[in-house]
Amino acid sequence: xxxxxxxxxxxxxxxxxxFLAGVLDGxxxxxxxxxxxxxxxxxxxxxxxxxxxxxxxxxxxxxHLDCVHCGRTVDDLTWNNDGTMTWTIDGVSACGxxxxxxxxxxxxxxxxxxRGLGIIRNAVLADFREGDEAVRVLANATxxxxxxxxxxxxxxxxxxxxxxxxxxxxxVFGYLAILECAIFGQVVYS
Ligand SMILES: [Zn+2]
Numbered sequence: 001x002x003x004x005x006x007x008x009x010x011x012x013x014x015x016x017x018x019f020l021a022g023v024l025d026g027x028x029x030x031x032x033x034x035x036x037x038x039x040x041x042x043x044x045x046x047x048x049x050x051x052x053x054x055x056x057x058x059x060x061x062x063x064h065l066d067c068v069h070c071g072r073t074v075d076d077l078t079w080n081n082d083g084t085m086t087w088t089i090d091g092v093s094a095c096g097x098x099x100x101x102x103x104x105x106x107x108x109x110x111x112x113x114x115r116g117l118g119i120i121r122n123a124v125l126a127d128f129r130e131g132d133e134a135v136r137v138l139a140n141a142t143x144x145x146x147x148x149x150x151x152x153x154x155x156x157x158x159x160x161x162x163x164x165x166x167x168x169x170x171x172v173f174g175y176l177a178i179l180e181c182a183i184f185g186q187v188v189y190s
Contacts (some may be wrong), residue, residue, distance in 0.1 A: 004079040008111045017055035019164040020110040024038030026175030034176045035189045050110045058077040065102045070095035074102045116182030
């Protein structure tokens with residue numbers, strides 16, 4: 001059942017949808033080098049209208065998918081018609097006084113990818129200290145936190161962003177950087 005599965009809030013061109021879906025795919029196809037583990041990834045027949053989405057967890061967090069209430073690990077996800085998620089363990093969704101709420105879980109739509117690109121696009125130079133050294137590097141314009149994206153990588157990503165992938169090129173670490181900026185506001189792993 002995916003009736004209430006997430007859809008993007010913005011209409012985009014087919015070319016833009018394909019580009020953003022390609023970025024998501026590049027980040028998820030990390031072959032063990034990246035943070036996202038997949039719960040669900042729906043892309044087939046969804047690239048043209050931009051309804052590609054994934055539910056991921058942060059596999060670098062020891063408590064990923066563990067319920068905040070009962071501490072047990074969820075094993076199944078269903079979507080409700082109102083867009084909320086129901087997580088179950090052995091087919092049961094309730095624990096104690098509530099329902100299972102797994103940790104370190106993120107729903108990623110093409111809006112998410114667009115947000116990550118926006119954070120990289122809007123990045124500003126800021127001064128940080130590295131031990132005794134003062135360094136001027138890219139920072140998240142909203143939070144002021146260090147972005148963790150090298151200017152060369154940013155340049156390549158921005159060229160892809162402007163041309164919907166016709167020009168520019170990046171590797172899995174560039175794709176992961178976009179996804180990490182979208183979710184964490186900065187690159188924390190790759
Ligand atoms: Zn629980």
